[in-house]
Structure formats: structure tokens, C-alpha cells
Amino acid sequence: MRRRHFLGLTAAALPAAALLRNRIPVEAAERAPLIIPPEFKPNGKRLVGKELRTEIAPGRQATVWTVTTGEPRPTGVTIRTRTGDSASVLFQNDLRQTSILHWHGLSVPEKADGHPRLAIGTGEQYRYAFPVKNRAGTYWYHSHPHHMTGEQVYRGMAGLFLINDADEDALGLPRGAREIPVLLGERRFDASGEFAFNPVMHERMEGFFGSDVFVNGIKDPTHNVDSALYRLRVVNATPSRIHRLGLSTGAQMTLIGVDGGLLPAPIRVDYVELGTGERADLLVDFSGMAVGSKVMLKSLPYKPPYAMAMGMGMGRMGAGGNPQGTELDLLEFVVTKAVTERGWAARPFPAIAPIASATASRTREFVMQSAMMQHTINGKAFEMDRIDEVVPFGATEIWRFSNPSQFPHPVHLHEVQFQVLSRTGGRAALFPWEGGWKDTVMVYPGETVEVIATFDQHRGRYLMHCHNLVHEDGGMMMNYEIK
Numbered sequence: 001m002r003r004r005h006f007l008g009l010t011a012a013a014l015p016a017a018a019l020l021r022n023r024i025p026v027e028a029a030e031r032a033p034l035i036i037p038p039e040f041k042p043n044g045k046r047l048v049g050k051e052l053r054t055e056i057a058p059g060r061q062a063t064v065w066t067v068t069t070g071e072p073r074p075t076g077v078t079i080r081t082r083t084g085d086s087a088s089v090l091f092q093n094d095l096r097q098t099s100i101l102h103w104h105g106l107s108v109p110e111k112a113d114g115h116p117r118l119a120i121g122t123g124e125q126y127r128y129a130f131p132v133k134n135r136a137g138t139y140w141y142h143s144h145p146h147h148m149t150g151e152q153v154y155r156g157m158a159g160l161f162l163i164n165d166a167d168e169d170a171l172g173l174p175r176g177a178r179e180i181p182v183l184l185g186e187r188r189f190d191a192s193g194e195f196a197f198n199p200v201m202h203e204r205m206e207g208f209f210g211s212d213v214f215v216n217g218i219k220d221p222t223h224n225v226d227s228a229l230y231r232l233r234v235v236n237a238t239p240s241r242i243h244r245l246g247l248s249t250g251a252q253m254t255l256i257g258v259d260g261g262l263l264p265a266p267i268r269v270d271y272v273e274l275g276t277g278e279r280a281d282l283l284v285d286f287s288g289m290a291v292g293s294k295v296m297l298k299s300l301p302y303k304p305p306y307a308m309a310m311g312m313g314m315g316r317m318g319a320g321g322n323p324q325g326t327e328l329d330l331l332e333f334v335v336t337k338a339v340t341e342r343g344w345a346a347r348p349f350p351a352i353a354p355i356a357s358a359t360a361s362r363t364r365e366f367v368m369q370s371a372m373m374q375h376t377i378n379g380k381a382f383e384m385d386r387i388d389e390v391v392p393f394g395a396t397e398i399w400r401f402s403n404p405s406q407f408p409h410p411v412h413l414h415e416v417q418f419q420v421l422s423r424t425g426g427r428a429a430l431f432p433w434e435g436g437w438k439d440t441v442m443v444y445p446g447e448t449v450e451v452i453a454t455f456d457q458h459r460g461r462y463l464m465h466c467h468n469l470v471h472e473d474g475g476m477m478m479n480y481e482i483k
């Protein structure tokens with residue numbers, strides 16, 4: 001009672017202007033046209049990591065660090081290729097920091113994986129060449145230098161890496177203008193209108209959160225659509241946010257794929273939760289909607305599991321941005337053209353054979369801990385040249401991640417796609433967006449999650465780490481070698 005009374009008084013004491021500012025309806029806000037980044041085949045193309053000024057909204061410029069073939073754009077170019085093709089890319093680092101690109105979700109030779117020890121200096125170049133082994137899916141790339149991944153990805157060093165294959169072609173999924181990349185980011189502004197990245201003490205533990213939503217580098221975007229079925233390739237490229245993606249209309253979406261490509265069958269969902277690094281391949285249906293209809297892709301509100309422990313008061317002192325679980329408008333769709341088409345008919349999706357637990361030669365345990373201003377795996381912070389685990393080439397193993405900390409950890413493995421076997425503690429369930437092949441899995445406080453993978457594509461040194469970029473840069477990362 002006392003607490004409720006206190007909160008009531010506080011609200012009443014807020015200046016009227018502050019209350020009003022929080023109640024501006026979506027319609028009143030000016031939204032910027034979404035940009036669709038240009039697509040390139042990885043056939044020797046030079047990609048430059050570069051600091052440049054570009055429009056992030058009509059009439060509003062800001063400095064971004066991004067990956068470009070030359071033109072100033074607010075987000076990285078999209079790479080598109082096919083399974084079985086070969087990829088070659090020349091990365092040129094024109095940033096004022098060391099950098100290197102990692103192809104998130106791809107199985108590539110050690111030299112092409114973008115391990116932080118391979119980071120190059122300003123003005124240097126790095127040549128990547130690898131066969132495209134992965135099946136069709138929504139993969140992505142981002143920079144991966146040690147201690148600076150958070151800031152670089154936050155400032156724009158990321159883009160989509162799309163792979164198509166014959167199995168996927170046969171499904172007749174929406175394509176061309178009906179296929180939309182949705183790279184989710186967020187920023188805060190400093191007094192001069194530039195992006196600020198300055199995590200305070202609490203944010204070095206929980207994570208860094210923006211005050212403004214960006215999609216494909218555009219702040220608060222809108223996109224015109226036909227009254228038809230669309231495919232959204234959603235990548236959570238925020239530093240730390242767990243998005244609960246849903247539609248403002250309450251309509252269901254069809255989840256067709258996750259990190260490592262198509263699910264064994266489409267699933268109707270009310271929402272999909274994506275931690276940093278995770279992807280969702282979604283069908284959203286605007287058919288039958290009248291011209292002028294608006295649909296918002298939202299981050300639906302939820303209660304983060306650690307809110308009770310940290311509180312919203314003293315614990316967040318000095319922190320900014322929208323707290324985890326805040327309701328956010330991400331991307332507005334406006335139906336501007338009525339079309340009548342035969343609807344998409346779901347055909348059988350390619351099957352995925354489960355990896356049997358019995359085929360695992362061993363189980364490894366990993367304790368993902370954030371405590372006393374440190375982020376560790378099995379009590380150790382990352383060291384560039386220490387090999388923490390050695391996996392025999394060809395082995396199938398179960399990796400068990402437990403989280404005794406107060407903060408969620410989206411755990412990512414380089415090189416392999418895995419299957420999620422179980423979750424005990426916490427939410428104690430697996431979710432529709434955790435089927436099929438995954439490379440990043442969310443481990444909430446109190447949870448233990450088991451995944452199974454076969455390490456049979458390349459030998460060499462790879463990484464396992466938390467993909468909350470603040471945790472990763474803070475040391476929650478380890479080397480493993482496939483030998």
C-alpha cells in the first residue's frame with residue numbers, strides 16, 4: 001500500500017509536459033521511409049568498413065560506421081548467394097579502430113570466420129574466400145574485434161547475408177519487393193545529435209539500450225505495401241535487447257524459419273522472441289486489407305525476469321534508453337495498393353532429421369556468469385590465445401549452458417548450427433522459434449539449456465560467446481578448437 005501511494009504521488013508530481021510527451025499517438029509522429037539495402041553477390045566484391053554521414057530520417061543526418069560498396073547508406077549492404085556457390089569478399093577497414101567481419105551462422109574455414117585475433121588495422125584489407133555450405137536461411141554479418149564489437153555493431157557495422165537453395169525455391173515464397181530485410185537496431189543521441197555509446201556501470205552488467213528504434217539504419221521507419229503476403233527477414237542486431245515481436249492488429253504471423261533456415265513446417269504464432277543475434281523468417285499477410293490500413297511490427301511489452309532483483313530505481317542509476325521489455329513501435333506498414341492474387345499455398349517444407357542424444361560422445365557444461373562487474377564462462381574471462389575446449393573433428397556433442405546470473409544470455413556458437421534439446425529451470429519449455437537449426441539460444445536466469453551439434457565441417461579455432469554485446473566485450477567468450 002505504502003509503495004503504491006508513493007508511486008501515485010510521484011506521477012502526480014511529474015510536470016504535465018512530461019506526461020503529454022509520453023502520450024503522443026503513433027499517427028502524430030512523422031515516420032521515415034524504410035530503405036532496402038542493395039544486394040550483392042559475394043563474387044570478389046570489395047566491402048569497406050567506413051565512418052560516414054548519411055540521412056537516418058528525412059532531413060536528419062548522423063554519423064554511422066557501416067559496410068558499404070561506396071555509397072553512403074545508413075546500414076550494411078545485403079549479401080545474397082546460393083548453397084554450393086563460392087563466396088569471396090575483400091574487406092577494407094577504413095574505420096579508426098581495428099575491425100574484422102564475422103559471417104554469423106555460416107560454417108566457414110577458420111581463416112574466414114572473423115575471429116578477433118584476425119582483426120586488421122585502419123587502411124588494411126582482409127580477403128575472405130569460402131564455399132557456401134549452409135542451407136537457405138537468414139544469416140548476417142557484423143564486425144567482431146575484441147572489446148569493440150558492441151560499439152561497432154551499434155554504430156552500424158552489420159548487414160544481412162541471405163542464402164537461397166533449390167529446396168526453398170520450390171516453396172514459392174514471396175520475393176522481390178515482397179521480401180523485406182528487417183535489421184533491428186537502436187541508438188541514443190548525444191547533445192549534438194550523434195549516436196552515443198557510453199555504457200555506465202549498471203549497463204556494463206545488464207546491457208546497453210537505445211532510446212530510439214532503427215530498422216535498416218532508419219529511425220522510426222514506415223514502408224508501403226500491397227494488400228498481399230510478405231516475407232520479413234528479421235535480424236536482432238541490437239546490443240542487448242530481447243524483442244517480443246508481434247503485430248499491432250493482434251493478427252498472427254507465420255514463422256517459417258529461424259537462425260539456420262526453414263523450420264520443418266510453418267507455425268502460426270502470436271509473437272516471436274528474439275535475443276541479440278537470433279533471426280526470424282516471418283510471413284505477414286496484408287491481403288484483404290483496405291488501402292490506407294496501417295499495421296505496426298511491434299516489440300510487445302513483457303516483464304524481464306530480473307526486474308524484481310535490479311529494480312527500476314537505484315539499480316538503473318545513470319542508465320538511459322528504453323528498459324528491457326518496453327513496448328516499442330518498430331516498423332510501420334501502410335497498405336497503399338489493393339491487389340487480388342491467388343494466395344500462397346504451403347507446400348511440404350524440407351525435413352530436418354533430429355540429432356539423437358544417444359549419438360553424443362560427451363556433454364560439456366558451461367556456466368554463464370555475470371557477477372561483480374565480470375562476465376565469465378566457467379569462471380574465466382576471454383583470453384585471445386587460450387584454447388578452452390578441444391572438440392574432436394567429427395564428434396557429436398551436447399553442450400549444456402546454465403545461467404546462475406540475474407541477466408539473460410543469448411549463447412552463440414561459431415561454425416556450427418545446433419538443435420535445442422531441452423530447457424529446465426526458468427521458463428522450462430522450448431518455444432516454436434527454437435525448432436530447426438539454431439546458432440544462438442536464449443538462456444534466461446535460472447535456466448539450463450542443452451543443445452546438440454556435430455562438429456564435422458572444418459578444423460580450427462572458433463568461438464562460443466554470449467551475444468549480448470556488452471557481455472561479450474566484457475569477457476563472456478571462449479575459444480574452442482575442432483581438432
Ligand SMILES: [Cu+2]
Pocket residue numbers: 408409410466467468471472476
Ligand atoms: Cu550474456
